[in-house]
Amino acid sequence: MPLYGMLSPLFVYRAKKTMNNSSLSPLILVDGSSYLFRAFHVPYLQALSTADGQPTGAITGVLNMIRSLKKDYPNGNVVVVFDAKGKTFRNDLYPEYKANRPPMPDELRSQIAPLHQIIEAMGLPLLVIEGVEADDVIGTLSDQAAKLGIETVISTGDKDMAQLVNEHVRLINTMTNVEMDVAGVVEKFGIRPDQIIDYLALMGDKVDNIPGVEKCGPKTAVKWLLEHENLDNVIKNADKVKGKIGENLRNALEQLPLSYELATIKLDVELAKSVEELAPVAPDVEKLTELYKTYELRRLLAELTAGSELQSADTETKAAAPVEVIESQYQNILTKADFNEWLGALKAAQYFAFDTETTSINYMAAELVGLSFSIEVGKAAYVPLTHNYVGAPEQLDRDWVLEQLKPILEAKDIIKVGQNLKYDANVLAHYGITLNGIAFDTMIESYCLNSVATRHNMDALAEKYLDYKTVHFEDIAGKGAKQLTFNQIDIEKAGHYAAEDADITLRLHQAIFPQLEQLKGQLSVFHDIEMPLLPVLAKMEQHGVLIDADLLAEQSQAIGTRLQELEVEAHNIAGKSFNLSSTKQLQEILFDELKIPVIKKTPKGAPSTAEEVLQELALDYPLPKIILQHRSLSKLKSTYTDKLPLMVSSKTGRVHTSYNQTVAATGRLSSTDPNLQNIPIRSEEGRKIRNAFIAPENHKIVAIDYSQIELRIMAHLSDDPGLVKAFSEGRDVHQATAAEIFGVELEQVTADQRRSAKAINFGLIYGMSAFGLSKQLGIARNQAQAYMDKYFERYPGVLTYMEETRQDATEHGFVETLFGRRLYLPDIKSKNAMRRKGAERAAINAPMQGTAADIIKKAMLAVDQWIVENNDPRVCMTMQVHDELIFEIHQDIVEQTTQQLVNIMNDAVELKVPLIAEAGIGENWEQAH
């Protein structure tokens, strides 16, 4: 999991702060194997490969790290050490050593030789010694160096190396990016470096198959060592340790010396060259160029060739025209010379922040106005392109600039940092640029860290994490109808605003990401789900959905006529004219003038005219029924049949929603402008709107939804045998529940009993009480309670799960999904009982709703990967509606493709119960259901 650290900016920052200034060059020992392995498992590095399929992610990762180290320790003498192939002396000591390790995957193995070649061509000493491990070589070198008074820094992610730390030797940890000296070891482990081997021996190591004391983890090991100082004394006092753990210790006594020996890093490996003889040689630029080309390491190649050019460009500009020194070091780029300088820096950058400035917040309507960049905190540049107010200075040609930037923006190995990068990706797509290397979106970082925080916009994040007030868009553009678009804004003001955006984004990343890194589950949601999903959503948004606007216009027409008739009827009954859409006027008519009894009040105390109320009143009075019909029809007209045709893009003839990835606290997506996740389906009339969601010529609409996904998740999380069995046997779960609650055979369950069972099943997912159930089913409270009691009697695992979840939430203040997405519940300890109860219900619901969201997101990633691999434009994913994915598929391949997609969705994750996706195919969305 670590190694994110090596791309984490804190690395640079902290390392510089603690750099030592001894007169001798420090020795920098790189644990290449540990890095290689870690880099191999970093998601965004895994995506990297050459055109012909040779994976290069691990190579890139290790080289990035070496590059960072060289930058941070300019005087350092970097030596890279790798494990050699084959057995080591530890296998002779103990044949079972590392016997459980799975064989190295080919994708990783194939990267080792190229990496060795590159490191050698770089001129760095490379040590691969057979019969020992990299640790032993590093130990030996650090020991030799210490004797010569040379400072050593060991770069590793391996905690075992803490035993090597002393006054001359420090570790730099890949995970936390902090240098660890003797005090650091004490702080981190609670014991001194010279106690680390004893500590490791006591704990053993599952992964390396080193035996230790059963059930002895870090806490116990430290406790014993604090008490007895070292392993020998622990062994001598083994008789005094009480309980099961004492017994375990006594059972382990015989093998502890072996464990100690295995955990001990050798300091006396015979090396061909001593530490003094290990010096870098000049890089073989020709060889390096060739290797970088072969493995398509574009950024490193650019850096290799640009290094000298950059320097000359730098002096050139200084000589030609002194750069205006702006205090904040924000720069407007108006000349090719300035632009080229930045271009070179961007090409060589490990990562940079950027932002697009446009004419609209709607990505379909947006025209690019300028771009801003920041590679280093505090320094940023704005490249204005199409500011066109009167008196605007001449700017660089937009298409020329984009042509220069295209290879950088499209490079997968140049990491981009941004705020809401989906927007930038969509805008750039209009100019034929596919944004790649999207690894860090600060908006999503903030969301993954705390999904309950409602605002993840840059201004709010800057205040929260940087205690900094940014220039707001309204400050420079004004507001309301008179608001200027960005191209009308004075370049000086615009430049400061835009450059600040890039600068602040970079700073935010540096402030938020290290926090995210500390939380394993949330980091994994960020790296494995949310960031990879971003480009998938962007693709769906850009593709859009096809609408039959004529059909909707016809429907609007018909509804309009009917609404007029209803209005006349209503006015006649009321005896006067009034606005049927006004709840206030309706309240007066119904409850004051017609003296109809008040059944329910709104939260503010006004008599409610909500549907359920009118439904009941309609039994005794004529007007409520008219109002109900009017309401439902006017809703359909204003929200759907009138609105959707207006949302058709003139550019594409299709409707393009926005999926928001950072709104729903549970992890769901939301959809706006228009919301495509609440298109009617329940009523006959509303459902017709789905007829207007059509497929293009020769294509079909395919809708695939997960059946009962949240209940299946409840079965999985609670592990209730009855519920798991019902799903595993493929039962109708509501029918099965009804049979249990009402004590009848499956076949004898009535429609009414099934309906009640269904209400209970859903209610449980929402954290419902007996009171809620009684209202839902229209039965007495004690009757509802009896149903629920019976349910929990039959499904005791569910009851336990609910209780444990509540308890967990209260204890920790958060709950988590199956995949580690975390939802904080600040109200769980509220003194206000209503808020507290509300938080408890949310605590029950969130793991189920959130896990469902995780699953469909994973399914979307799998589906997209399949579509990309197939590279067939006849298949396209167009919509997501929480538990349903909608596709456009060419009629020639629709049957077999649908089956494939169903399989992919079924296999998206493995639960204790089967996951079932069901598909429908049709000319439109209605038919596809």
Next chain:
DNA sequence: ACCCATTCCTA
């Protein structure tokens, strides 16, 4: 022009 309350559409 903006905010709030109410209502109703979805999973």
Next chain:
DNA sequence: GTAGGAATGGGTA
């Protein structure tokens, strides 16, 4: 009884 978005009227600035 969970999670959302959007339209409307009606008040306020």
